Amino acid sequence: MLELIKNVVLKLPFDPVQRAKEVEKVVCKDYSRKYYRFRFSKYYGGIVTADAVGCCFLCAYCWNFFRNLDPGKYGEFYSSEEVAEILGQLVAKRRCYRVRISGAEPILGEKSFDHLLRLLKILGEMHELVFILETNGLMLGYHPEFCRKLAKLGENIFVRVSLKGWDERSFETITGARGEFFRFPLLALKNLRDLGVNAWPAVMYDIFRERGIEEICKKLKEVGVEARDLELEYLELYSFVKENMKRRGLTIL
Numbered sequence: 001m002l003e004l005i006k007n008v009v010l011k012l013p014f015d016p017v018q019r020a021k022e023v024e025k026v027v028c029k030d031y032s033r034k035y036y037r038f039r040f041s042k043y044y045g046g047i048v049t050a051d052a053v054g055c056c057f058l059c060a061y062c063w064n065f066f067r068n069l070d071p072g073k074y075g076e077f078y079s080s081e082e083v084a085e086i087l088g089q090l091v092a093k094r095r096c097y098r099v100r101i102s103g104a105e106p107i108l109g110e111k112s113f114d115h116l117l118r119l120l121k122i123l124g125e126m127h128e129l130v131f132i133l134e135t136n137g138l139m140l141g142y143h144p145e146f147c148r149k150l151a152k153l154g155e156n157i158f159v160r161v162s163l164k165g166w167d168e169r170s171f172e173t174i175t176g177a178r179g180e181f182f183r184f185p186l187l188a189l190k191n192l193r194d195l196g197v198n199a200w201p202a203v204m205y206d207i208f209r210e211r212g213i214e215e216i217c218k219k220l221k222e223v224g225v226e227a228r229d230l231e232l233e234y235l236e237l238y239s240f241v242k243e244n245m246k247r248r249g250l251t252i253l
Helices: 002-009 016-027 065-069 080-094 110-123 138-142 144-151 168-175 183-194 205-222 239-248
Strands: 032-041 047-052 076-079 098-102 130-135 157-162 198-204 231-233
Touching (some): 016 138, 032 080, 047 080, 065 239, 076 080, 080 110, 110 144, 138 144, 138 183, 144 183, 157 183, 168 205, 183 205, 198 205
Parallel strands (some): 047 098, 098 130, 130 157
8 A cells, every 4th residue: 555655646746627537537427426435423513424435636644545546446336316315314313414425525527516416405305404515625616606506505505625735835745736726725715605605614733733824814815715713623643644644745743
């Protein structure tokens, strides 16, 4: 596995929009997408989770790195209807009202977004059910029309945009993607809030620390976003995460 990481690092940085297109061809088929498990999680006070594979980034500290590195090897295809049914069963069993997709990027392009919209519309028929969309924000910033479509789905959609750096250089180091794409997640937050969508930024505190947080708040303000509700997440230091971060030159202060 570590040799696999080494080979990937040699190909960095990459175009994440192009990678999104390539990954989507692997993980999406018609209105189906690849998932590898469904579970209940303690986050957000209890949430039912569909874990997908396939991302446009290759973040150094990603807990799902290997599945996202080669998503063709993992998971099975599920239609939006099948995912909704499984999540609905878990919601009833666990008596919770929150659901999400995690482990990968839900929005890679038109096909994955259509799958997500179909899923959200079905889940929307379940009264008082809240969907938390965890996203890196790249494609929402790159395709503003996606934000407009999300805004039409109602007040039960909440969007958590995980920011992967405080400037172009840190973004490139963390994600493996070219630094010029740093601005798109920030634009996603701006677009979503302007449309009235409940959206907020999240950062990895262990990497950002106070200096990085100060810088990203400045960057957000430049595009018209007040980071008053910035969420802090914390690193899970698996052995492969430590090795990956070492290869990228990332250190924990």
